[in-house]
Amino acid sequence: MGAPRRGAFTEESAEVEVLFANMERMKGLTKKIQGSLNRLETSGKNVQEAIGPIYGNTQKLQVMTSNVDRIMDAIDRIRAPLDQTNREERIIRAGPRKTNLQDYIASLDRTTVALSDLKRSNLRSNQQAVTELSALLKLGTKQLEDVFRDILRDGASKTVEPLEYVAKNNPFPLIAQDKISTLRLINTHMSTSFAQISQTDVRETPTQKIYAEIRGDYMMASLRNLAAATVSTARKIQADALYKSGTNGIGTYAQGMEGLFLAEYENVCPIFAREEWGAVYTATCQASLGEFNKTLRELNGHIQRNLVTDCFLGYEIMDIVMRLAIGLETKTGELKIPVLETLKPIRETCKASLGQLMTDTQTRISTLVALPMDGASVPITTDTMSRLQNMTNYLSPLSSILTSLGDRGWSANPANTSNTSIPTLKSFDVGADGKKLFASYVADAIDRMLQELDGKARAMLKGKSLQGVFVANNVAIVDRMIRSSELQPLMGGYANKLESWRKKGTAMYLEAWREPSGHLLDVQYTNRSGRPHSGGAATTDSTAIVKALNSKDKDAIKDKFKNFNMSFDELVARHKSYKMEREVRAQLAKEVQTIIEPLYGRFWDRYHEIDKGKGKYVKYDKGQLGSTLAGLA
Structure with missing residues (x-):
């Protein structure tokens, strides 16, 4: 048991030593x-x-190179207009007279663009070039203006006689189409370029x-003869002659002006752009309108000096000028106010x-x-009615005037009723109100006249019979002249008033x-046997x-017959001596x-x-008296 265990420990110990050795080598490698x-x-x-x-310098060089390129480009752009100027x-x-007009205008347009480029560069070194280019452009523009002026002068070198065109109802001459095209081309260029070279x-x-x-000037010169004729035809041969419509030249003058x-x-x-029409047209007509205004002022002086007879010329002028304003306004949209201003x-x-x-x-x-001793009417009545x-004939202008004055305004002080504003188109419409105001004016005029005549007759004519004939004669003339004229449809409401004047004269x-x-009235006694029956003349004995009758009553009847005969004969003779209008x-x-018979x-x-x-005693039987009375008519 012991020997194997020791062997295992020895092996592990060797591995540990190897491991430590490797660690030492790793530490050395790490340090390296x-x-x-x-x-x-x-x-x-x-x-x-x-x-x-080195890198920084390289970047600076790149920026510098870019700036140089830009400067070169700018120089090229600056030099380009200058180079082009020499060509233009x-x-x-x-x-423009030695080259094609369109080419000439194109050259001016290119020069204008070059000038704009130079001005935008805002470089001090270019100021001289800007000055020279501006001068060149102004020279070209002036030459173009001269061409424009010469074309117009050529067309206006000979004035026209408007009377020839008015009399024959022919259209007035226009500028030739080829010239119109040239004028339009020049004006188009001038309108677009003028603002760029103008300092104001x-x-x-x-x-x-x-x-x-x-x-x-061409239009004013063409109208000069008509203006002179208008003033000259206002002069009168007879100082007290009533102005007759159409005898003055104002109608022809207005027609010529309108044409x-x-x-x-x-x-x-x-020739001109739409937005330019009104200004150019009004400015062109201004001189002629000034001459027209001067002519109307001369006519106004003549009318004021002959107001009673020539006020009708004033009414005619108002009517004609108003129609002129309407015509121009309708066909051009312009000149209404300037034309109406001349009427003030x-x-x-x-x-x-x-x-x-x-x-x-x-x-x-x-x-x-004095008044006519035969009761005849006086000329004043006829004159007034005329x-x-x-x-x-002038209801349109009179309607405008009467409307501004108001009913009975003609009796007021003109200074208190004056209205200096120009008339409007609507004020010249003769509607029911205008006719009513005119009828009121006529009625007032007739009433004043008849009242004055009635008062004069009472003061200067002896006897109411003669006074009555005088009044009746004048009333008859008034009535006749109303019925035989355009007053008739306007004066229908005046018939009752005129009838009252007629009855007054008759009475x-x-x-x-x-x-x-009075001599034919007798006293009848109801208790006398001679009283006639109610059956009338047929039963009268x-x-x-x-x-x-007793002798006294018979004498009274004889006196009545004698007095009647004498009075009747005298009145018949007097009646026949009077000068009476037929209807009177x-x-x-x-x-x-009706009374006597x-x-x-x-x-x-x-x-x-x-x-x-x-x-x-009995001079007339009934038949003779009837014939005598019938002979009074």
Whole structure:
């Protein structure tokens, strides 16, 4: 047992010793490895310290190389416009007349781009080049402006006579299409490039200004003869003559202006951009509108000096100019306000005329030193009605004026009712209100006139009969002139008022016929046997009635016949001596016959036997009296 155990222990002991020996060798190897690592680390640090500066310098060189490349590129870009300038300068200095216009404009466009590039570079060294390029571009632009101006001057070198086109209803001439194309090409370039070379914010380009000046002068010169004719045709041969519609040249002037303006709008649209149309068109027409305004002011002065007779010219001008404004506004969308502005002075004059016309009538009546002794009407009535009739030709402008004044506003102080605002399109519509206001004005004018005439008749004519004839005659003229004109449909509501004036005149005339009527009244006694039966004239026995009268009553009946004859004959003669309007004579004769004939017939039936047919007292039988009364008509 002991020997094997010792052998096992010896073997294990040997293994342990081997193991310890290996551990010692591992420790030595570890120390060598650690030493190698330490030496490697030291070497790495030395390498890093040696290579680091070289790597940094390499990066700096790369950045520098990149910057140099960029600078070279910038220099190339800077040099490119300068090189291009030399090429464009030859084209621009040669001028647009020596080269194709499109090529010339293309050269200007390229120069504009080059200038923009130079300005964006913002290099001090380029300032001289920017200055030179700007000067070159301005030279080219100026030459292009000259071409634009010359084309327009060529087209406007000969003015037109608008009257020829208006009279024949022909369209006004336009700028030729080939010239339109050239003008459009130049303007398009100028509009896009002008903002780049302008140092200030200028809204009007040179082409717009050139066009407005040249074409504006052309239109104003073309309209000059019409303006002069308009002023000259306002002069009157007869100072008191009433203005007649259409005798002044304002209508032709407005037609010529409208034709020229519409033609010019057709020229403007294809040349300029849409957003430029309104400004260019308005500026082009400005000179002609100024001349038109001056002409209207001259006409206004003439109207003010002859207000009573020529206010109708003012109404006509308002109507014509308003239609001109509507036409231009409808077809171009422009010029309504500028055209209507020209109406302001004449509009105020026309407003004042409404009250002045009434005042003139009253003044003329009040200054009459005598009235016709035959009861005839006075010319003032016809004149006043003629003026009112004439007004119906101008309902549109009068509607506008009356609307601004309001009902009865024509009687107020013009200074208190003045409205300087321009009329609107709507204010010229002749609707129910406009017609009603005009009818009210006419009624007021007639009432004032008849009241003045009635007062004058009472003061200057002797006897109500003559006064009544005078009033009735003037009323008849008023009624006739209403019925025979455009006043008729407007004055339907005035019929009752006019009828009251007619009745007033009739009543005044018939007052004189009370005297002969009174002689035909007698006293009848109910307790006397001679009283006639209720059966009327057919049952009246004149012989019995006269026989029943006592001598005193017979004498009274004889006096009644004699007095009636004398009064009746006098009134018949007076009636025939009066100058009456046809309808007045017929109407008054009818009224007299209605009163006298029944009274005389009854009286004759009862008492004609008073002179037993001798005619000493009973001058007229019933038939003779009826014929005499019928002869009054």
